[in-house]
Structure formats: structure tokens, C-alpha cells
Amino acid sequence: MAAVIGWYGPLIDLSEASSHIGHFVQLLVLLHKSIPLQYKTSGGSKVIRTDIQVGDDTQPYFPVSIWGKHSESVLNAGNVILLQNVKVTQFGDAVEARTVHQSSIKCLIDGYELIRSEGVDNLMKVQSIGIASKEKLKKVIEWVLRVEPILFKRPSHGFKRNQISANWKFPEETQHKESLSLAKVSNLTDSCNASFFASVSEMFLPMTLPESEEERMFIRSRICSSAYRNLTEDLICTGCQLCGAPLNSEFGSRIEEKTVPLYCQISSNRLHVVGLIYRPFLLYVWDNSTHIPLVIKNKAAEILFGNIKAESVHSSYQKQARGQSINEPVEDQCRPGPNFYSLWLILLKSLLQPGKNSPLEFQVRVDMTKNWENGRFEMLCLSLPLIFPNYS
Incomplete structure (x- = not known):
């Protein structure tokens, strides 16, 4: 200062x-x-x-x-x-x-x-x-x-809860650690999958920007102040819809990959499925012990945004930008379509509402070969807890 x-x-x-x-x-x-x-x-x-x-x-x-x-x-x-x-x-x-x-x-x-x-x-x-x-x-x-x-009391290092059924399973060979505090997650020494309760504090999009525009990386302030200019362009890009890797060389996320990956690690034929995706970003989450950053790629972002795909958001946004009625498509006046862009903004506002976020249950992959900012904690799944965690 x-x-x-x-x-x-x-x-x-x-x-x-x-x-x-x-x-x-x-x-x-x-x-x-x-x-x-x-x-x-x-x-x-x-x-x-x-x-x-x-x-x-x-x-x-x-x-x-x-x-x-x-x-x-x-x-x-x-x-x-x-x-x-x-x-x-x-x-x-x-x-x-x-x-x-x-x-x-x-x-x-x-x-x-x-x-x-x-x-x-x-x-x-x-x-x-x-x-x-x-x-x-x-x-x-x-x-x-x-x-x-x-x-200054010592924070609790775990949550008391009943067993929660998941809508998917981890691979059997991957160790899964349940109901950890974020302090324990941040201190893990082995790669594994983990679940925990946490609240969202910030959504951060690492981009190559002039120093005068660096505040543009922080999505919460843009959402809460209705500063939506360039928001869709910043958060959506061309990339692989399976692995979530951006496939263009324009300014964008600086998470994990320094170059465009030649092969898709998820696709059975190793070919990228190219389309519009959510650009990788960091979601900072917290509990009563600490904060950690979660890397969010395209598939996880779709879960986070209520299963709304990037292509749906971008299409609605483009129609609105051209002055067309989103709810009454020109090609079929009798079959109104949902305004995915407006729904997406509402979900973003709810997710990033300062000081009012209830804990969510996150399931993440912990990769000890990566550092904190470039993918050590990557979100896999998200769900609403059936009961609230015990913070006492």
C-alpha cells in the first residue's frame, strides 16, 4: 500500500x-x-x-x-x-x-x-x-x-451427519474420504477423492488482462453490481465439452494447461468434442476452519449452474443482444423457449450472494502433483445436503 x-x-x-x-x-x-x-x-x-x-x-x-x-x-x-x-x-x-x-x-x-x-x-x-x-x-x-x-476456539475438524446417498460413485480404486473440514482437505498428503460441506465466497477467472482491468477477474462484484458487460464472453469460450480444455489461443483462463492439449483424456477415441464450454475458473469456498480454491471445468460448471449448458446461455445471450425475443423464437412462435441467459444470471447471483450462502456438499478430486491455483482441488460433483453440518 x-x-x-x-x-x-x-x-x-x-x-x-x-x-x-x-x-x-x-x-x-x-x-x-x-x-x-x-x-x-x-x-x-x-x-x-x-x-x-x-x-x-x-x-x-x-x-x-x-x-x-x-x-x-x-x-x-x-x-x-x-x-x-x-x-x-x-x-x-x-x-x-x-x-x-x-x-x-x-x-x-x-x-x-x-x-x-x-x-x-x-x-x-x-x-x-x-x-x-x-x-x-x-x-x-x-x-x-x-x-x-x-x-479463538479450535475449529471442528469434521461434520456430523447422516449417510447421504450419492447419484454417482467414485471408481473403486480411488480412495474416498468423506465429511472432512477444509483444514483437513488442505493438509492432505496423498491424492484421493474427498467430500466436504462449504459455502461459496468468490468466483475468480484468471485471465490475461491489463492491470487496470484486473478487477474484471472477480465475478461476484460484477454480478452483485449488475456489471454484466463482457461477462458471457469472459466465462464462455470454444473448447472440448468433455475435458473442459479451451481450444483457442485468445485471452482466457490460465488454469493448468499452458498449451492446448492435443488429445482428450476423457474421450474413448481421444478426440476433442468441440463446442462452446464454460472457461475453467476458480471457486473459493470456506467453512469454519479455512478457505480453499476449487478448479471448476465445463462439466462441473454445468452442475454448478443447474445443468444449463454454455451453448444454451450463449445462444440466449446472442438473441438478446440482437434484440430478438428469447421467449418467442422467430422460427416457432407457438413453442416459446426458456431464457437460459436470464436463468443463468439468477443462479450466479444466488451462488455469489455475499454473506447469505448456505453450505453445499462438494465432492472433489485432490491431485497432489498440482499446486493450489492450478488444479490441486478440482470439483467433481455438487449436491444440496439433506441435513446441515454441525458447526459447533
């Missing part, structure tokens, strides 16, 4: 954020968790945005998006930080904050253990901040000490 001289807005409590939408504010908060959203480039991994969850004495949980480069040590869970000149935004009913060019982050207390060992009085003596900030810092420290058993 760039150095900042002066404040552009007031220091506020998190409970007051909804009264400052569109304005700059200062936030003095405890950092609960930090999730970097990144993708592979020719020079290595590049972090575009880091999603953090913070809290204070007025509201225990509040989301903030950190854009651009930052010091990783500042964004460690348990730190008390001062977020300077962040802007409050709203997506649907959800209110959050985000950094801009004028923003900066300052770590006031390095880790929860320091809070517990030093106490309020000792920590207040060493802080070179203003009177208002010191008063807020004292409230945050006292709140952390008061709610310590709740904030």
Missing part, C-alpha cells in the same frame, strides 16, 4: 459502516482470517486481491477486500490493524470495505498472544497513535480478552 498523509474520513465502529457507503473511513479492528486470491503468471504466482475478515467491539465479523501488494506479516490472523482510508461499499444487502490507491494498513499489535500476555495497560503505552485511536484500541483489546473462548 502507498504511504498516506492524513485521513480522508472518520474512524468508525464496524456497526456504523452501513451509514458510510461510498465514503472513506478508518477501521481499527482485529483480523480473524486472510485469504489471498492469486493466479499463476510466467513469473510465478501473483496475488490480485486478499479477502480478510475483521471484527471489533461493536460487530464481530466484517469483510474487507485488500487490493494490490501488501506485507504478508501485516495480514496475519490475530493481529490488530488500522485500516486507513478504506472505502465502504455495498453488494446487494451485504456491506463491506475495500482498499483503494489512497489506502494503507498499519499493524498495531502483532498477534493475539501479545494481547493475552501484555494486557491492556502495557499495550496502550507503546502505541504512537492519536487519542481517538487509542480509545478505540482499548475497546478492541478489552473485547478480544472478553470473548477469547469464542474467537
Whole structure:
């Protein structure tokens, strides 16, 4: 973050954020968790945005998006930080904050253990901040000490549930691990198939774009703000409908393949079935232990989008763009067809609704030969749980 001289807005409590939408504010908060959203480039991994969850004495949980480069040590869970000149935004009913060019982050207390060992009085003596900030810092420290058993309890590493019938089976030779927490999934050391409950937080499409357009990679903000321009072109491309590999050389997803695969690994005759597909993307999911990115390819994307195929979405979108009536095709006025594009947008909005996502049951392939951003966790199937997981 760039150095900042002066404040552009007031220091506020998190409970007051909804009264400052569109304005700059200062936030003095405890950092609960930090999730970097990144993708592979020719020079290595590049972090575009880091999603953090913070809290204070007025509201225990509040989301903030950190854009651009930052010091990783500042964004460690348990730190008390001062977020300077962040802007409050709203997506649907959800209110959050985000950094801009004028923003900066300052770590006031390095880790929860320091809070517990030093106490309020000792920590207040060493802080070179203003009177208002010191008063807020004292409230945050006292709140952390008061709610310590709740904030810092060890997360559950599994879900209690009844046996859920699946509509398909894994191959017998593939090890299948059921009902894991995401913390256990992220710590697996062997390739296998796994199932878990998780909620969706972000949909990320790694693309080759100018730095000024990198926000276009984050689909949730585009959906929630009705910024649909180029959305269909970004998410749909020409590719193999079986293996999900894009087959064109235009800008697109940088997940897994650096070149177009010559053969289809799924087809019995090794030939690609060419048509319109959903471009591979990352779906960030979370539970009470951590976040992980899931690679979503064409077949999995169809399941995620209610079995609506990319070709159906693109066809409806093209008709709408040409000004034709989607519900009354020219070739057959008596047989109205569904508006797949509008249905697809509704499903995307429901899936990415901030703060209102119920847990879903994911079944994934874990491939330890790949890294996190390029396919270690690939979604195979998705279902609604018959009962909700136990988060206690």
C-alpha cells in the first residue's frame, strides 16, 4: 500500500459502516482470517486481491477486500490493524470495505498472544497513535480478552451427519474420504477423492488482462453490481465439452494447461468434442476452519449452474443482444423457449450472494502433483445436503 498523509474520513465502529457507503473511513479492528486470491503468471504466482475478515467491539465479523501488494506479516490472523482510508461499499444487502490507491494498513499489535500476555495497560503505552485511536484500541483489546473462548476456539475438524446417498460413485480404486473440514482437505498428503460441506465466497477467472482491468477477474462484484458487460464472453469460450480444455489461443483462463492439449483424456477415441464450454475458473469456498480454491471445468460448471449448458446461455445471450425475443423464437412462435441467459444470471447471483450462502456438499478430486491455483482441488460433483453440518 502507498504511504498516506492524513485521513480522508472518520474512524468508525464496524456497526456504523452501513451509514458510510461510498465514503472513506478508518477501521481499527482485529483480523480473524486472510485469504489471498492469486493466479499463476510466467513469473510465478501473483496475488490480485486478499479477502480478510475483521471484527471489533461493536460487530464481530466484517469483510474487507485488500487490493494490490501488501506485507504478508501485516495480514496475519490475530493481529490488530488500522485500516486507513478504506472505502465502504455495498453488494446487494451485504456491506463491506475495500482498499483503494489512497489506502494503507498499519499493524498495531502483532498477534493475539501479545494481547493475552501484555494486557491492556502495557499495550496502550507503546502505541504512537492519536487519542481517538487509542480509545478505540482499548475497546478492541478489552473485547478480544472478553470473548477469547469464542474467537479463538479450535475449529471442528469434521461434520456430523447422516449417510447421504450419492447419484454417482467414485471408481473403486480411488480412495474416498468423506465429511472432512477444509483444514483437513488442505493438509492432505496423498491424492484421493474427498467430500466436504462449504459455502461459496468468490468466483475468480484468471485471465490475461491489463492491470487496470484486473478487477474484471472477480465475478461476484460484477454480478452483485449488475456489471454484466463482457461477462458471457469472459466465462464462455470454444473448447472440448468433455475435458473442459479451451481450444483457442485468445485471452482466457490460465488454469493448468499452458498449451492446448492435443488429445482428450476423457474421450474413448481421444478426440476433442468441440463446442462452446464454460472457461475453467476458480471457486473459493470456506467453512469454519479455512478457505480453499476449487478448479471448476465445463462439466462441473454445468452442475454448478443447474445443468444449463454454455451453448444454451450463449445462444440466449446472442438473441438478446440482437434484440430478438428469447421467449418467442422467430422460427416457432407457438413453442416459446426458456431464457437460459436470464436463468443463468439468477443462479450466479444466488451462488455469489455475499454473506447469505448456505453450505453445499462438494465432492472433489485432490491431485497432489498440482499446486493450489492450478488444479490441486478440482470439483467433481455438487449436491444440496439433506441435513446441515454441525458447526459447533
